[in-house]
Amino acid sequence: xxxxxxxxxxxxxxxxxxxxxxxxxxxxxxxxxxxxxxxxxxxxxxxxxxxxxxxxxxxxxxxxxxxxxxxxxxxxxxxxxxxxxxxxxxxxxxxxxxxxxxxxxxxxxxxxxxxxxxxxxxxxxxxxxxxxxxxxxxxxxxxxxxxxxxxxxxxxxxxxxxxxxxxxxxxxxxxxxxxxxxxxxxxxxxxxxxxxxxxxxxxxxxxxxxxxxxxxxxxxxxxxxxxxxxxxxxxxxxxxxxxxxxxxxxxxxxxxxxxxxxxxxxxxxxxxxxxxxxxxxxxxxxxxxxxxxxxxxxxxxxxxxxxxxxxxxxxxxxxxxxxxxxxxxxxxxxxxxxxxxxxxxxxxxxxxxxxxxxxxxxxxxxxxxxxxxxxxxxxxxxxxxxxxxxxxxxxxxxxxxxxxxxxxxxxxxxxxxxxxxxxxxxxxxxxxxxxxxxxxxxxxxxxxxxxxxxxxxxxxxxxxxxxxxxxxxxxxxxxxxxxxxxxxxxxxxxxxxxxxxxxxxxxxxxxxxxxxxxxxxxxxxxxxxxxxxxxxxxxxxxxxxxxxxxxxxxxxxxxxxxxxxxxxx
Amino acid sequence: xxxxxxxxxxxxxxxxxxxxxxxxxxxxxxxxxx
Numbered sequence: 217x218x219x220x221x222x223x224x225x226x227x228x229x230x231x232x233x234x235x236x237x238x239x240x241x242x243x244x245x246x247x248x249x250x251x252x253x254x255x256x257x258x259x260x261x262x263x264x265x266x267x268x269x270x271x272x273x274x275x276x277x278x279x280x281x282x283x284x285x286x287x288x289x290x291x292x293x294x295x296x297x298x299x300x301x302x303x304x305x306x307x308x309x310x311x312x313x314x315x316x317x318x319x320x321x322x323x324x325x326x327x328x329x330x331x332x333x334x335x336x337x338x339x340x341x342x343x344x345x346x347x348x349x350x351x352x353x354x355x356x357x358x359x360x361x362x363x364x365x366x367x368x369x370x371x372x373x374x375x376x377x378x379x380x381x382x383x384x385x386x387x388x389x390x391x392x393x394x395x396x397x398x399x400x401x402x403x404x405x406x407x408x409x410x411x412x413x414x415x416x417x418x419x420x421x422x423x424x425x426x427x428x429x430x431x432x433x434x435x436x437x438x439x440x441x442x443x444x445x446x447x448x449x450x451x452x453x454x455x456x457x458x459x460x461x462x463x464x465x466x467x468x469x470x471x472x473x474x475x476x477x478x479x480x481x482x483x484x485x486x487x488x489x490x491x492x493x494x495x496x497x498x499x500x501x502x503x504x505x506x507x508x509x510x511x512x513x514x515x516x517x518x519x520x521x522x523x524x525x526x527x528x529x530x531x532x533x534x535x536x537x538x539x540x541x542x543x544x545x546x547x548x549x550x551x552x553x554x555x556x557x558x559x560x561x562x563x564x565x566x567x568x569x570x571x572x573x574x575x576x577x578x579x580x581x582x583x584x585x586x587x588x589x590x591x592x593x594x595x596x597x598x599x600x601x602x603x604x605x606x607x608x609x610x611x612x613x614x615x616x617x618x619x620x621x622x623x624x625x626x627x628x629x630x631x632x633x634x635x636x637x638x639x640x641x642x643x644x645x646x647x648x649x650x651x652x653x654x655x656x657x658x659x660x661x662x663x664x665x666x667x668x669x670x671x672x673x674x675x676x677x678x679x680x681x682x683x684x685x686x687x688x689x690x691x692x693x694x695x696x697x698x699x700x701x702x703x704x705x706x707x708x709x710x711x712x713x714x715x716x717x718x719x720x721x722x723x724x725x726x727x728x729x730x731x732x733x734x735x736x737x738x739x740x741x742x743x744x745x746x747x748x749x750x751x752x753x754x755x756x757x758x759x760x761x762x763x764x765x766x767x768x769x770x771x772x773x774x775x776x777x778x779x780x781x782x783x784x785x
Numbered sequence: 786x787x788x789x790x791x792x793x794x795x796x797x798x799x800x801x802x803x804x805x806x807x808x809x810x811x812x813x814x815x816x817x818x819x
Contacts, residue, residue, distance in 0.1 A: 322798035
């Protein structure tokens with residue numbers, strides 16, 4: 217276990233250290249600076265922009281930027297939905313996989329277009345290689361790039377002074393795909409292939425078992441999917457069991473690489489913010505605030521899993537290696553808990569252990585990560601979510617000291633607060649209403665054989681399963697608590713619609729907010745200004761995030777994981 | 786009949802997705818007017 221603790225410390229320290237380097241690289245990429253990869257990636261970027269007839273000089277205000285983002289996403293949705301709905305007739309399908317069912321296709325495509333990657337299907341039996349490459353992998357690149365583009369435009373707005381234009385969405389998305397995700401994904405793919413992850417066009421392998429029976433072993437274009445699913449905070453695995461599968465995550469070293477891949481870009485986004493708004497101390501304050509929530513969650517989550525599950529202890533089973541039910545022996549309890557927290561504070565959603573098997577309070581940590589959804593968060597969108605809390609914290613602090621709230625020299629007025637409230641309130645609304653509706657439907661379904669009787673484990677744990685599903689969909693996370701019969705019309709349609717709404721509302725409102733701030737003249741800071749790059753503001757921001765999180769979600773936490781924990785005592 | 790129902794459901798799913806995107810275009814206008 218002590219080796220596991222050392223691995224956790226090394227993983228976090230290495231990710232923090234490398235984020236300072238990547239943040240600088242990203243700053244140069246998005247401000248047109250020179251990088252050492254320009255000779256290779258520059259021509260690719262120019263070729264894509266020329267082929268798509270995008271003029272890099274064409275600047276967009278927040279409204280055109282948002283509409284371009286939506287239009288591109290509508291076309292992506294229609295194109296990729298067509299592929300999975302007709303995959304049976306398309307090439308690269310050596311295992312003869314059929315077309316995807318309508319509601320499942322709606323859910324799957326809405327899930328991948330929104331960077332959620334909630335999976336109600338199993339990749340090895342539900343998708344052809346063509347779909348894996350041109351739907352799953354394609355969307356994992358471009359939707360992650362969409363999030364980065366939205367964040368870059370938002371940051372430009374924050375840095376602006378009487379600024380109308382926030383950049384060009386198509387240029388930013390292309391730049392993020394080609395100059396950021398492509399080189400990193402190639403690097404990670406090669407590293408995990410070295411560790412044993414397959415990358416092949418050959419169909420499933422056939423093996424003869426010791427009993428003399430024939431067994432099909434699925435494989436395929438795995439490394440390419442896994443690298444971008446981690447880096448783009450996507451999480452959509454190649455195989456159903458995601459990174460618990462020995463082909464997706466073969467060794468402790470591949471586990472280290474994949475854990476690093478989850479947080480590296482969200483962490484680097486904050487570093488990039490400091491460079492772009494020319495306030496390194498502000499970036500340090502936001503980064504430290506995020507760490508001050510992330511690290512206690514890791515410590516608490518690891519402590520819960522390493523201590524073992526109370527119900528298994530009661531059975532007299534030795535748990536000296538921690539709560540290992542639902543976990544992989546090659547990773548152990550501690551590194552599984554680190555992944556569970558990391559994948560949910562960012563909106564990644566990949567798993568290296570079954571979250572349904574976590575201890576009740578260990579399972580609360582992933583829920584908390586998705587409820588806050590801004591502790592590093594999804595690539596781009598996590599920072600945008602934190603910006604909303606920053607605006608609220610500025611407003612609260614301004615009210616407390618009796619001054620007009622200001623952020624970076626711009627007055628925060630009614631319009632900004634209304635936009636921040638729209639983005640902030642959608643999140644609990646979708647989670648809580650969705651969970652309430654699903655609870656009602658399940659509770660009023662009398663027939664145990666009905667598709668609506670989706671719980672195998674009722675009581676507080678079953679409540680947590682439904683709560684988790686809507687939290688995951690709303691946070692665009694994509695991980696599943698499992699144990700829930702979720703490939704049904706209700707779950708496919710409800711979570712599909714929630715994922716779409718929960719992707720764009722928290723992007724569009726903050727873009728409008730940033731543009732509103734950008735249009736204002738920046739007043740010079742005086743001794744009377746609220747300093748946002750101070751430790752005091754960091755503590756205020758931390759308290760605002762924690763208190764708002766508690767106010768919004770404490771009741772459901774008590775009904776689910778906390779009630780389950782108390783019932784086991 | 787079963788094929789017809791499946792086609793209707795497929796069509797319904799596309800309409801639902803497009804309606805949700807349309808709502809988001811409307812949300813852009815709402816944010817402008819806030």
